Amino acid sequence: MKGELLIKNVRLLDSRGEHGKADVLIGEGKILSLEGGDAASVLDAGGLMLTPGLCDPHAHLREPGQEVKEELATGLLAALRGGYTDVVCMPNTTPPVDTPEAVMALIEKARGLGYARLYPSAALTQGQEGKLLTEARLLKEAGAIMLTDDGRTNEDAGVLALGLAYAASWGLVVSVHAEDAGLRRGGVMNEGPLSYRLGLPGNPAAAEAARIARDLEIVRYVMPGAKAQKPSILLHVQHLSTRRGLELIRQARAEGLPVGAEVTPHHLTLTDEALESLDPIYKVAPPLRTQADIEALIAGLLEGSIDCIGTDHAPHTQAEKEQDLLRAPFGIANIEVAWPLLYTELVLKRGFPLPTLLERFTDGARRVLGLPLIRLETGAEASLMLFDPASERAVNPAEFASKARFSPWAGWKLQGWPVMTLVEGRVAWTHERLGVGA
Template sequence: MKILIKKGRIIDPSQNLDFLGDLLIENGKILEVEKNIEIHERVEIIEANNLWVLPGLVDIHVHLREPGEEWKEDIETGTKSALYGGVLRLACMPNTKPPNDSPEVTKYILERASQKAYVTVYPIACITKKQEGKEITEFGRLKKAGAIAVSDDGKWVQDSGVMKRAMLYAKNFDLPIISHCEDISLSRGGQINEGYFSAKLGLKGIPTSAETIAVLRDLILAKETQKSVHLAHLSTKEVIPFLKWAKEENIPFTAETCPHYFTLTEREVENYNTLAKVNPPLRTEEDVLAIKLALKEGLIEVIASDHAPHSPLEKEIEFEHASFGMIGLQTLLPLSLNLIREGYLTPLALFEKLIVNPSKVLGIDPPSFKKGNSAEVIIVDPEEEYVLTEEIIQSKSKNTPFLNKKLKGRVKKVILKEKIFDLSLI
């Protein structure tokens, strides 16, 4: 079967392509991408006037909650939400129950994904057993079982000696290592950003130093071990000078942020809104601006969702007891498009951070329109405005401060290998 996508704006950051043209797919593979493709045999035509045609997004930071917390999310619903968000490959964090610290859990996730997942799932395994920060897991066996990277996400490896050994060990096995930068001795018991609002609301604050100190330690270890570290979900302006320094010193690292850190401020929690309780916390206007500039300058190369589903059981309770996290797979694209609208990034630069760079971190070839690649295509209306209703959200959990708010930019269709998904029906 042949599918011809006509007259779309073709954007493929892996090949630096951005032009109005056509894309031809045959039997689930990319056959041709050209200004104008004429074809006289039987073909399914998709008109893409005023729409953007892109390779699928790669989200390096997702919590699928399976195994163990399937009331919040499972592999099927999480990956369905990914599909609707245009994310056709994702890496899932290991803080499941049990945590993914053994080849058995890694294999279980991959097996469930092969049966249930809508998109490609790459499991990330733990750095330390039970994420306790003490005993390093068996990286070789985990990699062999299918783990794509290691991380103790949710926790920082507090012991610098353990982290240094883990980095050397990960270097040996050529496994990416992802750090959740949070010095718990500074953040323990914290609820929101430390500052005016934490004082006003009488909630314990999380200072920016909890993140900055962790980032700096990880960069110093990356310098010493010459093993690249991936710094997850950066939230504060305080880390930026250290990222600059690390670039100047040629220290191997990559940095990530999430849409909420360049979109929202701590003001969101003013009414004790648990939907805006995330870790690291939402910070100030100045932090938001600094994160956007760091994205523009290329100090932060990856945008990920940190999709963290929680049910009302964990969210519709007093602020102090509510869990940290918000879902993000279906807001990743519309919120990131604001960076183009506000002039921080060109489309090619934005999609490099959403497709190519996260693939590089994981050590995989990015989705691309190169001839012969399997078809992973999303068709996006960057101008469509809509309200993010519970019905649109495909995740089991609806915990996002963007619920019932207006968004701009929507995935209309996905072509994944031989399947066409029409997502504009809701």
């Protein structure tokens, strides 16, 4: 049996734990053997770890219409460099992705690039205006994996209820930006002592909690008629940021509601104190919260109340982000640093279990999306990440593949950087130090 690539002496890690060292033979898009064999290329990966490829349920790739910020080519290459094999792009583009034709165009273009695999989400409502629903069935048939008006909150409860009912009928997840617009108003940072002192409009934690509570009540209303479909996740709460929001999610899951949630790398590693600098690089929606919120979110991630890590990768131009805090857009670009950032900050510094963190980057996201899980075993799909757990280097935004070459973590020294990403057995990206690549 001859393969295309043999990765020798590599440590195996998936969500079930570490599995020792192996010689992994890859060919025909899958793992052919864990005991070696002949291959066209051989890589001695002593000291490196091999895992399933990461899966991002929430990224902004800005295409169509906003290519000055990001495009599929730069965003999906950035994803590969971050260890991601699978990426869900958001539909708040220009125009919004709200038709089957728009979904199919994105899929076709991404396939031609040969980078990370793209799974488009589509708008829940036409034009993301929150009024008329899009065609759930046709969008799914075109390849949409999720419905969301991300970038806008769903203010009409009746429209969201109908959207959830239709989504349940066709086995689609509805992903929501959970902020009450009336409570959020013009808030640019977390409402609290710091926002009061700086004289900046605040976004209270209650804005998130109130909207989550409303949306959960809508799920309770919708579910009796949707039980025949038995969706594992129907409502997915994006970028959870508060302790109170987590409590509501935890209660809903205990009740058996088909509800999921994600948390971002920035809401796990940065607090509102960063806004003391008045630097818009820290301006995100929902805003950076308090250390107490971070501690609660890490606990929720550990226990499984939070399903997965969603980057909410949100690139903007340098000029946009250099405006003052009131006018600069919300968003942080982070898809290239998410894994080493949380490996360093959670696993190395806090003792967070490595297999659990990996599960939230892989299986957790794939379960929310209804995608097959990837295992490190003979016959499994070879969509994989190879990373270096030991070597350390600083975040250098100038080297990003993303067009957004600035970062709130610039200069932070991180470990766990990906060095190779394989998609269906093909080396889609490799760090130059390895000397193996497409």
